[in-house]
Amino acid sequence: MAASSSSAMLPESESWQVFINFRGTDLRKRFISHLEGALKRGEIKYFIDKNLTPGEDLDALYRGIAQSEIALSIFSSAYAESDWCLNELVRIMERVEEEKMKIIPVFFEVTPEEIKRQKGVIGSRLYEDTKRDRPNIPKWEKALTSVTKKIGLKLADCRDEDDLIEKIVIAIKKQLTGNSYVSSVSSVVTTSQQQPKEMPSFEDEMNRRLEQLQEKIDVDFAETQIVGIVGMPGIGKTNLAERLFERSRGKFTFAKKFLRIREESQEHGSHWLMGELLNGQEVNGQPKMFSCKILLLLDDVSHKNQVDFLLESLESIRRGSKIVITTRDKSSIQELVKDNTYLVPGFNDEDALKLFNYNAFNDKVSASIGNFPKLSKKFVDYAGGNPRALEELGKDLCGKNVAQWDERLEKLPHCCSEKILTELRVSYDKLADQQKDAFLDIACFFRSEE
Template sequence: MDYMKWAVTVIGLLLPLLIILYKLWLGRRISNRANNVDNASRTLDSIASASGSADSDTLLPLPFGEYEVFMNFRGPDTRYQITDILFRFLVNLKIRTFKDDDELRKGEGIWPNLVEAIEQSKIYVTIFSENYAYSKWCLKELAVIVEHQERNQGCIILPIFYMVDPRDVRHQSGPYLRAFRQHENFFDEETIRIWKAALNKVGALKGWHVKSNDEQGAIADLVTGIVWSHLSKNNFLETDKLIGMDDHIEVVKERLALDSPCMTIVGIHGIGGIGKTTIAKAVYNKVSPQFDRCSFVEDVREMLQQRDGIIILQKHIISDILRSDESIANASEGIGIIRDRISRFKSLIVLDDVDEKFEFDEILGNIKSFLLGSRFIITSRNVRVLSTLTDDCKLYRVREMSHHHSLQLFCNHAFKRDSPPSNFETLSKDIVYVAAGLPLTLKVVGSLLFQEEEAIWKDKLRQLKEIPEEKVVERLKINYDTLNEEAKQIFLDIACFFIGEDKELPSYMWSDCGLFPITNINILIQRSVIEIVKTHLFQMHDQLRDMGREIVRQEDIRHPCKRSRIWSNEKALDILLNKKGTNRVKGIRIHDDRDKKKPGDISKECFMNFLELRYLDIKARMLNDDFSNYVPGLRSLRVSFKYSGRMPNFSVDNLVIVELFRLRGT
């Protein structure tokens, strides 16, 4: 008898020590499986806490924040096994998880908070164990979970059968039968029926059967993957109201070829503010449920401009796909993680606004390392960046909006409705016409005019006809700022003088001035700032034209004579007739006479100081002098004249192109 007392005493002394050692061993094992889990995220509850009074009615506060996952389990059976392993995995992936423990609860007062946590959650992990059914708390929670899931089809239940036969759960046999025999002494028939129905439904679901020889960490990893996959499918991106985007979305989806097992990249390109990002987000929201993991990275261009920009971009993608913060020393290490771990998933990766600094192989590695079925959507203003990614990159150029959709988008921002009120209908249509189908302008101007009076609308319209909106210029100018100096000069010439003109003739002038037109015109086309239509004519979006002219205007706002290009008849005549010429002027265009009854107003003295003038477009009848010793730098002369009129005499030392146009009616 003394021996038995001694043994009990020894066991009583050693048991706490054994528990501590076991917890330390388990913690190390979990840490290895979870890749540096943040152990500070929680503290394991001590067994001693479980002996707290069950009669207390203290309302315990729930942790802050809405939950994504609710774990339902019997504490004594699984707390230091599959439950804690899975909880750590979920927390490591930044998934907000509520881990209830029936044995540690302090009374009935907390029940409303538990119901709230269940209703907040999207996923329920129920861990059935041998003694699960003995807990009224587990059964009450399960009944609420089943009821909530039936009302919200987007929620899912993931059952884990821990050391228990799923058939015992489903049919309430074995230990579950014994548990219900006890409950029948304390609970009414309806309560018993509801609990059994819940067990029957969840027990019939496909789940994981954990046996004594199974690796619990591996099973927890599988469950975590399913949880994250489901959550990511519901992680939609916010977008503006999708007006006029349906056709774009369908074209991009078609080019993604989602039914094909092949790897696909779709490149979306177009001018700034045309809606590339909105289209990419809308497509992402539509197709992301078809992928295991997804990542949407905005402002890649700005990200890569930062120090260690490649590593920052890699970390962003890795965090989205793996839901863990990885330490990356260099780009090669990041590529290794992407190759070895991200390549396991069928992924959708969207990279928004890339430029020349983006190199696919340097950032993501070999595209062939990704799982077949993965997809990439990449947006850029530079079509060359996209066309050089792979031979199979499918390109899609975004064009301006139709007038109908433009008006609808504008009205959504200006009036918070789809159409204008009758007293603003004409003004609205005039502003939409100036915006020329550019969503950025429509949104910015519409928002500025929201709830403003009519006088302000009229003033804004007059301003927009002369000066584009500042926020729009800032966005459009991003592409201009990345051009080399020669390409900038050609772009400004086109914006001010050559829209709708044949590309060949001004190219002679640019070539003679050392601007390398063949190369730089190609650059402008690739960056979506100009187009060549009908095989030979320059074309440019009205908002880009206005942006280019605003750049010239900003050279000197108060003194037009100190700007590089003069395309306004009024300003050009003022500068010439008042002899305000400066060596900053590179081009002048005058298409109308100031006074058709008085030809020959412009004399050679009017061209004093135009030492850098290389382009002149003027009518011959306005000239009445010998200009042979003036404008020495002139390369391109465009003169309109009457059939019987006298041609002006200019120096031919540097002229490379002379265009003569006969005036109508002569």
């Protein structure tokens, strides 16, 4: 079972599978907490600094590094503010060069190029503090440059943060086991036939979506614009919004993302976003952040009461600012965005099949054997181009034989993936009683037609 650690209780003989190197101020309460949950479920033993006392000797962290097999370095926009993060990275890279440790870099809010050359937000955070111990900077620069030579994971390449976390867990397990994850359908494919699979690229599709979205919001346009990105769960709304955000953030004085607003509002109340955004200032008091040109990404808005305060602030927002909102329910943002919405399309048939096959088969050959191609098309048609549905169906079928695929196909309308059911339940629970009744009436009608 996974465990966190405090330096006071860290035995000399203790060992860890993963050491998590990250900047706590902007990641701990959200991304890291979700990552910890995934590591625990995956039974990965990890070291994290959350129980360490501020001002405590770095030896405790260095000991954690020395006793770990893998370092997970998560680079966020605030990473280079922290001397601790940078000093940890120096020690990690020393052990990597000595082949005593492996590292998985994760580029969360920055690009590998920014890390490699210490440019953009990383450069400004690294060099802006004149009180820093300047002799350390060359060591930090070397470590930052060296880490980009290792294959890493990028949030920009993932559907959302959950997708990134899933990929992190898979990458860690591969590193720990040295397992190339050969096909689990080896009963129908001989070892000599197996060909390693590669993650398909959907860059053309992503770029096409981004171009369509940019027709709705022009970051160079002098007027303030608010755009809504609308779509069903798992369709790729967050991924698209984050791509636009990362591409555009450099043109704004203030740029900030607020993710998982639905979850945060459930936990902290419907005014959570207003409190985070205005930092305790009154809406009608013209908060300081509205005095400059801003770029905001508001992800997964589920009710209009989460963003109503922005309607009162529209006159105060600096001209030229841009606000991007993702939602499953267009009515929750209708008053803000009017008709300026982008409906995220599903994958086309070719890309949908690529994504499904990547998750359903562990090598290239198996997807073309026997009745698998015909069955694959039926599952892809059922998913309707939804990336998350394609992934979950593929994972559910991976390693099973044709007879099991046939059986699953028969049960498909009545037995859905647990993850997909959870997403649908969230949307259903938000309906009013009359809407729920209508939904169930329609569902029963179609069941009777079968």
